[in-house]
Amino acid sequence: MEPKETAEDIVIVGAGFAGLATALGLHKKGVRSLVLESSPELRVSGFAFTAWKNAFRALDALGVGDKIRKQHVQLQALRIMSSATGEIAQEVDLTVHGKGEPNEIRCVRRDLLLQALEEELPRGTIRYSSKIVSIEEDGAAKILQLADGSVLRAKVLIGCDGINSLVATSLGLAKPSYSGRVAMRGLAHFPDGHGFEPKFLQFIGRGFRSGMRPCNETDIYWFFTWTPSENDKGVPDSAGKMKQFVLANLRSLKVPAEALSVIERTEMNDVLAVPLRFRSPLPLITASICKGNVCVAGDALHPMTPDLAQGGCSTLEDAVILARCLGKAILEESRRGDAGNKRIEAGLNEYAKFRRWRSIELITTAYAVGFIQQSNNVIISFLREKFLSGFLARRLLKMAEYNCGTL
Known part of the structure; x- marks a missing residue:
């Protein structure tokens, strides 16, 4: 018996930030999609x-x-601690005006953002337990084979399926490369309140980069990135070992006791370690971000190291621009009664034009910033302590000036 085939105009693969935000953007444009x-x-x-x-x-x-603003505190300053003395090397006001409007920085819990996006979508937009195992072509349509045996025929296919994207592979995009670094991340809960100032605290140098920032009055997010050596084998395999490893390294910097208490307070199931990967920016100059009626967004397009703190931000940029370009094309196609896909292809190409160089700039800058901040080289360390800390902090603010526009 042949598997039943169903048809959908727009199929989005992946219900992360990119997928849900793109679906919501299309919904706001009056266009239905299936995630x-x-x-x-x-x-x-x-x-x-x-x-x-x-x-x-x-x-x-x-x-x-506004829903996300109400759930998270606004950070007032970026405080960079010296790796040599443990004292404040730079403090940058994060509330100063940028181009025409004040800056705004908040540490956002991922679960709360996903819930906010999901709540705005029509019921039935997301189809769970639906894993794609292969993508085939049938003329202009894409035939998606799912693990449960069902088949979907998609007029438009959008890959928001993360760093190991099957859709990106189908477009011929190069697989992400390992940066040689690993990131530990954790979330500490203080039910009675943590008492920390709303500041982004960062420690750099001596071969690692670490930081912490409050999300709200009860939760503090922290991270620690480093280049593993032979002596570090087994550290990422245990939450207990990870916590002790981070604490030992931070104590070597004479980090304040209240900052160390954040790591100590973190529960074992709220700690994880992941290898940091990125897509080489050079191939993206000529690579196919979209091809016909297929495109990618988010980590499927521009996986990058977290040193600019722009991975999630740029994913949301992708979603708005993609929804605007594709939504406009589909509505025009419907209004004019076009039978072909020329308008859709033109809309996706417009999206790719906007996102190609932005993606290349973000990936390249993130890698360079991470190298400088984490380097243990004597010369780079000296320059970082004396001159580069403030420059790098201002670079973070500059990258956040990008305006994706409205739907």
């Missing part, structure tokens, strides 16, 4: 992310910005 998620429910990894001004521009365009 396929391989897991039985919304998946959250990484605990939290830093949402800069560019992210809130995108969230406002999607209509969920």
Whole structure:
């Protein structure tokens, strides 16, 4: 018996930030889409992310910005601690005005953002337990074979399926490369309140980069990135070992006791370690971000190291621009009664034009910033302590000036 085939105009693969935000953007444009998620429910990894001004521009365009603001405190300053003395090397005011409007930085819990996006979508938009095992072509349509044996015929296919994207592979995009570094991440809960100032605290140098920032009055997110050596084997395999490893390294910097207490307070199931990977920026100059009626967004397009704190932000930019370009094309196609896919292809190509160089700039800058901040080289360390810390902090603010526009 042949598997039953159903047809959908727009299929989005992956119910992460990119997938749900793109679906919501299309919904706001009056265009229906179906989101396929391989897991039985919304998946959250990484605990939290830093949402800069560019992210809130995108969230406002999607209509969920104020909901997220109410759930998270606004960070007032970026405080960079010296790796040599443990003292403050730089403190940058994060509330100063940028281009025409004040900066806005909040540490956003990933689960709360996913829930906010999901709540705005029509019921039935997300189809869970739907893993794609292969993508085939039938003329202009894409035939999606699912693990449960069902088959979907998609007029438009959008890959928001993360760093190991099957859709990106189908477009011929190069697989992400390992950066040689690993990131530990954790979320500490203080039910009675943590008492920390709303500041982004960062420690750099001596071969690692670490930081912490409050999400709200009760939750503090922290991270620690380093280049593993032979002596570090087994550290990422145990939450207990990870915590002790981080604490030992931070104590070597004479980090304040209250900062160490954040790591100590973190529960074992709220700690994880992941290898940091990125897509080489050079091939993206000529690579196919979209081809015909297929495109990619989010980590499927521009996986990058987290050193700019722009991975989640740029994903939200992708979603708004993609929804605007594709939504406009589909509505025009419907209004004019076009039978072909020329307008859709033109819309996706317009999206690719906007996102190609932005993606290349973000990936390249993130890698360079991470190298400088984490380097243990004597000369680089000296320059970082004396001159580069402030420059790098201002670079973070500059990258957040991007405006994705409205839907």
